[in-house]
Amino acid sequence: MGHAARLLGVLVLALLCLQLWFAGRIALMNWVAPQSTSFQRSEALRLLKEKHQVAWAQQWVDDDQLPRTLKRAVIASEDDSFAQHGGVDWDALQGAWHKNEKAQARAAARGRTAKVIGGSTITQQLAKNLFLSGERTLLRKGQELVVTLMLEGLLSKQRILAIYLNSVEWGEGLFGAQAAARHYFRTDAARLGPYESARLAVMLPAPKRFERQPSSSYVLGRASLIVARMPSAELP
Template sequence: MRHAGRLLGVLALAVLCLQLWFAGRIALMNWVAPQSTSFQRSEVLRLAKEKHQVAWAQQWVDDDQLPRTLKRAVIASEDDSFATHGGVDWDALKGAWAKNEKAQARAEARKAKAPAKVVGGSTITQQLAKNLFLSGERTLLRKGQELIITLMLEGLLSKQRILEIYLNSVEWGEGLFGAQAAARHYFRMDASRLGSFEAARLAVMLPAPKRYERQPGSPYIMDRAGLIAGRMNSAQLP
């Protein structure tokens, strides 16, 4: 029993140290931008292994050079309550869970393979938490750690800083990260010059950038971008 107690104590201490390490890294981001994310590093390894080369584009743009058009478009498309929630949009999460349950039930009824996605409805802060520090595996343990990091981000950084880091590190295509690289790649302009429709097109790509980059001007992208552009004025900025 003593041995088991010691093991549990060591495990608890290790978990606590890990959380303190996450908190320290996040607090530092108030002044120092992250040089890379866990997701980016995994992409480097994947590209090196699969293609034997790493084509990479990323350039940090400070918050005052990120256009309001892009901020509004991303919030309208990805997380319309970003400015007001505490990191997790519980209503959206419950809605996504119910939708996934229905999709799984339909798959079981057809004796088909269950959909890969287990839970959706992630906020911008949750997406940043996952990309910064975690792997892409879908387990309850990883989701729990994601929630803790999400709350740390919300507690230690301002909403403006969270959005700034997100827009500078999020994937917009294979080896393509951040708003500046995306604006240069798709529109041959700096991010600061993005108009409403260009910003909306980039925002629409975020759920599946590797898929959408093959046809960035597809009818779906254009139609969806029109809808997002129409909602941008009501998007609340932090």
């Protein structure tokens, strides 16, 4: 066996071991909540480097303490087919692809940079936040797809949503529904009403930006639209 073949074999074995490690970690999440995510650790390191301190707020709450209003709001805003898809919403991805192509063409004609619209599901967002970096490479996207399918295969939809809501970013150093509810509304996550839940859902695509003006006209207007869509949002 040549050197190149041996090296390829080692790389394949290492890749297989990595996938088994991901699968084991995910399976354990059926009973043990993740202590932190890859994104959270990278944020903590960034804050330590830039500000020489880590202001942090996060408190896990069990699924029965996460209000249905917040679940419906986030599904309506982020992933309205969450209860049906197997981890990837291919129609949403195709729609985002076409919108990005048109936006990039218009921006190029004006000498500007287009804003990229994502089509990621809640499960894909969780896969990226749990284990992966934020870089936009083909290899990273491929690994995201594999982890997404593992999450869907090894966890229930309810557990996926609970982990997501307990770990997602809602501001700088602010993670999870309980910390967000305390920070923005001075209440517990379990007491969030429909409109408060909708306002939090609006913030998810860009929490650091919306954190500066959580009561802006855009946030309030968009929240009203989400409240109207919440009754049709299907819970898993």
